[in-house]
Amino acid sequence: MDKKEEPSIGLKLSPRLIELLAKLQEIELEDLEMDVGELEIWIQPGAATSFPNIKTALPAAAAKPVKIVESEFTPPVETYPGRVCEVKLGAMKNEGGTRGKTITIGGETAPPFYTFEKPTPNPPVISVDVFDMEVPLPKAVKMHVKDVTGDPAAWAKLAVEKFDADLVTIHLISVDPLQKNASPKEAVKTVEEVAQAVDVPLVVGGCGDPAKDTEVFEAVAETFAGERFLISSITRDMDVEKCAKFIKKHGHAVLAFTPMDLNLARELNRKLYEYLPREDIVMDLTTAALGYGLDYSFTNMERARLAALMGDLELAHPMSSGTTNAWAAREAWLKLSPEWEPRELRGPLWEVVTALTLLLAGVDLFMMMHPAAVKTIKDIIRQLMAGRGAGKSDKLAEWVLMKF
Amino acid sequence: MSQKTKLGIKELSPIDVYRLLPKTNCKECGFNNCMAFAAKLVNREVSVENCKPLLKKEHVNAYKQLKDMLKPAVKEIIIGTGDKAVKIGGKFVMHRHELAYFNPTCIAIDITDEMTDEEIIDRIKRTENFQYEHIGQTLRLDMLAVRSTSNSPEKFKATVKKVNENTRLPLILCSLNPEVLRAGLEAIPGARPLLYAVTKDNWREIADLALTYNCPVTVFAPNDIKLLKSLVKTLLEYGVEDLVLDPGTMYGEGLADTLNNFTMIRRSACKYGDELLGFPLLGVPMTVWMESASLAKEIVIWREACLAAMLMVRYADVLILHNIDGWALLPNIILRQSIYTDPRKPVAVEPGLRVFGTPDENSPVLFTTNFALTYYTVASDIESAKINAYLLVIDTEGTAVDSGVAGRKLTAEKVAESLKASGVENKVKHRKLIIPGKASRLSGEIEELTGWQVLVGPRDSSEIPKFIQEKWQIQR
Ligand code: SF4
Numbered sequence: 001m002d003k004k005e006e007p008s009i010g011l012k013l014s015p016r017l018i019e020l021l022a023k024l025q026e027i028e029l030e031d032l033e034m035d036v037g038e039l040e041i042w043i044q045p046g047a048a049t050s051f052p053n054i055k056t057a058l059p060a061a062a063a064k065p066v067k068i069v070e071s072e073f074t075p076p077v078e079t080y081p082g083r084v085c086e087v088k089l090g091a092m093k094n095e096g097g098t099r100g101k102t103i104t105i106g107g108e109t110a111p112p113f114y115t116f117e118k119p120t121p122n123p124p125v126i127s128v129d130v131f132d133m134e135v136p137l138p139k140a141v142k143m144h145v146k147d148v149t150g151d152p153a154a155w156a157k158l159a160v161e162k163f164d165a166d167l168v169t170i171h172l173i174s175v176d177p178l179q180k181n182a183s184p185k186e187a188v189k190t191v192e193e194v195a196q197a198v199d200v201p202l203v204v205g206g207c208g209d210p211a212k213d214t215e216v217f218e219a220v221a222e223t224f225a226g227e228r229f230l231i232s233s234i235t236r237d238m239d240v241e242k243c244a245k246f247i248k249k250h251g252h253a254v255l256a257f258t259p260m261d262l263n264l265a266r267e268l269n270r271k272l273y274e275y276l277p278r279e280d281i282v283m284d285l286t287t288a289a290l291g292y293g294l295d296y297s298f299t300n301m302e303r304a305r306l307a308a309l310m311g312d313l314e315l316a317h318p319m320s321s322g323t324t325n326a327w328a329a330r331e332a333w334l335k336l337s338p339e340w341e342p343r344e345l346r347g348p349l350w351e352v353v354t355a356l357t358l359l360l361a362g363v364d365l366f367m368m369m370h371p372a373a374v375k376t377i378k379d380i381i382r383q384l385m386a387g388r389g390a391g392k393s394d395k396l397a398e399w400v401l402m403k404f
Numbered sequence: 405m406s407q408k409t410k411l412g413i414k415e416l417s418p419i420d421v422y423r424l425l426p427k428t429n430c431k432e433c434g435f436n437n438c439m440a441f442a443a444k445l446v447n448r449e450v451s452v453e454n455c456k457p458l459l460k461k462e463h464v465n466a467y468k469q470l471k472d473m474l475k476p477a478v479k480e481i482i483i484g485t486g487d488k489a490v491k492i493g494g495k496f497v498m499h500r501h502e503l504a505y506f507n508p509t510c511i512a513i514d515i516t517d518e519m520t521d522e523e524i525i526d527r528i529k530r531t532e533n534f535q536y537e538h539i540g541q542t543l544r545l546d547m548l549a550v551r552s553t554s555n556s557p558e559k560f561k562a563t564v565k566k567v568n569e570n571t572r573l574p575l576i577l578c579s580l581n582p583e584v585l586r587a588g589l590e591a592i593p594g595a596r597p598l599l600y601a602v603t604k605d606n607w608r609e610i611a612d613l614a615l616t617y618n619c620p621v622t623v624f625a626p627n628d629i630k631l632l633k634s635l636v637k638t639l640l641e642y643g644v645e646d647l648v649l650d651p652g653t654m655y656g657e658g659l660a661d662t663l664n665n666f667t668m669i670r671r672s673a674c675k676y677g678d679e680l681l682g683f684p685l686l687g688v689p690m691t692v693w694m695e696s697a698s699l700a701k702e703i704v705i706w707r708e709a710c711l712a713a714m715l716m717v718r719y720a721d722v723l724i725l726h727n728i729d730g731w732a733l734l735p736n737i738i739l740r741q742s743i744y745t746d747p748r749k750p751v752a753v754e755p756g757l758r759v760f761g762t763p764d765e766n767s768p769v770l771f772t773t774n775f776a777l778t779y780y781t782v783a784s785d786i787e788s789a790k791i792n793a794y795l796l797v798i799d800t801e802g803t804a805v806d807s808g809v810a811g812r813k814l815t816a817e818k819v820a821e822s823l824k825a826s827g828v829e830n831k832v833k834h835r836k837l838i839i840p841g842k843a844s845r846l847s848g849e850i851e852e853l854t855g856w857q858v859l860v861g862p863r864d865s866s867e868i869p870k871f872i873q874e875k876w877q878i879q880r
Pocket of ligand 1: 425426427428429430431432433434435436437438439441442454455456457458
């Protein structure tokens with residue numbers, strides 16, 4: 001992400017945007033070249049002969065209808081043999097944890113928001129990213145968190161109280177041996193601070209180093225036994241057996257991360273099944289940014305979800321998306337020429353569009369960053385959960401006459 | 405109308421298609437033989453018309469049969485004429501992984517007959533000049549939707565004429581009043597605009613207009629698919645065949661209904677062969693502007709962009725928008741490019757050494773991964789800055805730099821191997837490797853394994869030119 005920040009262009013739209021959003025109850029072109037020969041051929045079957053073409057006489061149809069010919073419509077409802085398993089995150093006092101609430105994701109028996117078939121059992125939720133040290137952040141994000149970077153507890157509090165996060169992800173990146181190489185003990189302390197500061201379920205993220213993450217996750221899992229954190233994430237190059245065992249022993253859930261390949265996802269899940277019940281596993285199939293591979297992520301997730309519904313048990317897990325990756329797209333943060341500005345709006349909208357696309361592919365848990373993006377996705381999820389029959393269409397035709 | 409008349413996309417075999425081709429293996433289509441061409445046809449990678457011999461009179465029956473056999477579940481409709489034409493619809497499948505989506509969603513920007521001339525010209529220019537280069541493609545807007553807010557035939561006629569004279573884009577004419585639409589059509593009699601819209605009240609008059617002027621027409625039945633189907637049936641029996649469907653675009657509490665309607669219609673067409681619903685879908689994200697007077701403009705644009713994105717994912721073939729703001733349209737047109745990319749295309753490019761410009765023994769050596777998007781982004785940044793350089797493309801199994809590092813697809817060992825295998829060490833005198841900023845954590849290991857000095861480059865390749873300018877020159 002952008003390390004050297006451009007000076008502000010003087011626009012502080014985003015805070016206002018949040019405020020406004022909060023007030024509301026909801027809140028390629030392929031080449032168009034066509035050779036003329038082809039065009040004529042395509043049009044012919046449709047009764048046209050040449051252009052310009054104004055028919056003087058109407059075609060002599062047998063008997064033209066004089067009133068509306070009724071047709072029936074049966075909603076194309078299908079039933080699916082499969083069901084996505086439900087995963088519960090967080091544990092309250094009576095369950096062996098200290099969280100103020102728990103969150104259940106998954107459980108779908110129909111494709112995402114096909115509410116003409118089945119209601120969506122659990123709303124998708126949002127976990128807001130918190131980092132345990134200073135990281136390069138895009139300006140549009142930084143302006144909202146600048147007072148809390150470097151203080152994960154304060155950042156987590158802001159995420160829950162101001163951004164309305166359902167969960168918080170504490171990314172323990174300072175443990176990276178190639179960076180600060182913080183000890184597992186220090187990592188535990190950070191998690192402790194965050195767990196004290198907020199009472200939502202937590203996602204605990206590592207640094208990406210397989211050996212170090214294993215060490216850190218083990219320490220965290222043990223210290224916070226019974227809290228049912230989501231350990232993010234277990235990858236194929238880690239000691240899966242070891243990780244699965246301590247996650248199971250201490251009562252947490254696991255995020256199984258694989259690069260965009262469903263076979264690898266199945267393989268990792270199979271390994272985990274040896275030690276963990278299905279209900280402890282969430283999948284991360286990799287999120288690429290809008291414009292930089294989102295199509296692969298979308299299609300992978302869509303395929304995984306459809307396969308799950310068709311009975312593929314190895315993919316029948318709730319899906320998580322590292323939607324913050326949207327900011328890896330240069331169009332999300334780069335200063336472009338004036339017609340594409342302000343980037344303070346373009347950036348969070350990039351995160352929103354990335355999330356919406358994947359919401360419609362079946363994602364259950366979003367890891368996000370920008371408060372306006374979080375707010376928008378929460379509102380839209382709420383609207384989609386409301387189900388069918390709420391739409392008012394009587395005045396819809398008036399859009400044609402709408403004046404500005 | 406028959407149900408399930410056609411073979412589904414998966415059931416059609418090249419043999420079925422081959423039988424109907426001329427079978428002369430004349431190669432005019434550019435393929436070695438008719439069977440190879442048949443295979444391409446089944447994949448919808450070529451159109452039947454590429455077999456010129458088939459277009460001769462003696463094959464007219466075979467041609468017709470083939471056309472029918474290869475007909476998409478969603479009819480392809482042409483709006484406009486000549487070089488002002490666009491195609492919409494032509495979809496074979498519901499999910500892009502089942503084949504690919506064709507004819508990217510057309511985006512139309514609205515203009516009204518009560519805008520001033522300056523405003524109209526300004527909106528036309530902004531729509532036409534809108535363009536963004538991304539991964540080798542120029543992304544643009546496609547159409548103009550002229551609405552009659554005055555409800556006056558004379559005014560509409562004058563506006564349509566003016567718009568048509570000043571644009572290269574095809575038009576949608578919007579009014580539910582047949583007299584107004586007639587006046588608009590009189591201004592541009594042969595232009596084949598899309599008419600908006602037939603409703604249960606005006607269908608007969610508008611059907612007559614569609615027939616007289618040979619125009620495609622939108623059927624509008626808000627939140628009522630049964631009525632929509634009935635109107636389609638009526639129009640087809642009336643002789644109007646080029647239809648576009650608008651089941652209504654509702655935001656807020658109606659959003660769930662909107663997405664359900666679009667989904668049910670597309671599924672009925674693709675999976676159940678319902679020909680009454682086998683037409684392109686039109687969405688109107690600009691309905692968010694209704695009852696938005698109390699809101700800041702940015703909020704409404706923001707919502708319009710969200711709605712457009714969701715409808716694009718959920719099958720819209722045409723969208724009518726009001727905003728022409730770059731910050732809001734950019735994510736939409738890039739999303740469109742993404743979902744209309746052919747998923748059958750490989751994710752990865754060939755690994756190996758690429759040469760840019762005319763590098764010499766002092767030129768920089770950089771590396772990137774073989775994920776197609778990463779490679780093309782880096783390559784275009786190097787090319788457009790006219791840098792002479794060697795770029796080593798490392799086989800990361802098609803993952804980007806950051807996920808490659810995280811997922812151990814991009815390791816110091818791999819870099820060392822590829823560097824060795826590339827032979828670039830014989831091409832340059834120096835031993836300096838510029839690595840992507842997002843792979844910075846590998847720098848120590850790479851230096852150990854290769855003996856080359858690592859320069860950590862920028863995290864985004866747009867900064868490569870500047871980096872080379874500042875750091876490489878100094879290094880030398
Ligand atoms: S042009 Fe037609 S007849 Fe000739 S090889 Fe191709 S498919 Fe066969």
